[in-house]
Amino acid sequence: MHAAVVVFPGSNCDRDLAVAFEATGAKVSMVWHKDSALPDGVDIIGIPGGFSFGDYLRCGAIAANSPICRSVAQHADRGGYVLGICNGFQVLTETGLLPGALLRNAGLKYICQTVGLKVETSASDYTKGYNAGDIINIPIAHHDGNYYADDDTIARLQGEDRIAFTYTDNPNGARADIAGILSENRRVLGMMPHPERAADVGHGGTDGQALFRALAGALITA
Numbered sequence: 603m604h605a606a607v608v609v610f611p612g613s614n615c616d617r618d619l620a621v622a623f624e625a626t627g628a629k630v631s632m633v634w635h636k637d638s639a640l641p642d643g644v645d646i647i648g649i650p651g652g653f654s655f656g657d658y659l660r661c662g663a664i665a666a667n668s669p670i671c672r673s674v675a676q677h678a679d680r681g682g683y684v685l686g687i688c689n690g691f692q693v694l695t696e697t698g699l700l701p702g703a704l705l706r707n708a709g710l711k712y713i714c715q716t717v718g719l720k721v722e723t724s725a726s727d728y729t730k731g732y733n734a735g736d737i738i739n740i741p742i743a744h745h746d747g748n749y750y751a752d753d754d755t756i757a758r759l760q761g762e763d764r765i766a767f768t769y770t771d772n773p774n775g776a777r778a779d780i781a782g783i784l785s786e787n788r789r790v791l792g793m794m795p796h797p798e799r800a801a802d803v804g805h806g807g808t809d810g811q812a813l814f815r816a817l818a819g820a821l822i823t824a
């Protein structure tokens with residue numbers, strides 16, 4: 603598996619994401635947001651967490667207009683994999699690769715804690731290492747994690763089995779307790795919780811490991 607991790611000014615989980623990919627044996631290329639092309643042979647693009655461009659305008663809005671995001675969209679259009687975590691999820695909604703928006707947390711406070719997530723579907727190359735219904739513990743750290751989409755979009759996500767994770771105890775007001783969603787072709791995943799921060803025994807939890815391992819299993823190349 604060859605993963606590219608995009609770095610914006612203000613990204614702060616780029617290295618963590620690279621380490622989580624590397625732990626599966628993946629080759630990782632770091633890509634600066636001003637680059638317009640991706641390295642050859644990239645299987646998956648990781649859009650990391652952080653505070654790209656200081657979260658000005660709306661979280662992820664400026665990053666979504668970076669040169670590299672045109673290549674990210676082309677990669678997704680070709681059926682490539684894209685994983686957006688936290689600020690990365692915000693970037694993916696701002697680019698239109700995933701529906702909906704991440705609003706300010708209902709309590710208006712930044713929340714940094716480990717939360718329970720229910721795995722809603724194992725039918726994706728991200729979630730097939732879990733069983734649907736599994737409860738896993740993964741950290742969150744955000745002030746704009748309150749997922750919003752209109753009724754039709756929520757119904758469509760539910761009807762198409764595209765909700766990957768929900769919160770067991772909704773911390774931010776997200777509609778339908780949504781913590782992560784999949785694209786129509788199930789190859790783009792956006793999620794507010796940070797699986798890369800629960801991918802090593804040193805993190806105090808390893809419930810995120812199965813996501814990276816499942817991906818590597820699906821994307822292994824000779």
Ligand SMILES: NC(=O)CC[C@H](N)C(=O)O
Nearest residue numbers: 651652688689744745746
């Ligand atoms: N950890 C992060 O990626 C932070 C995401 C985002 N900037 C927020 O606070 O909502």
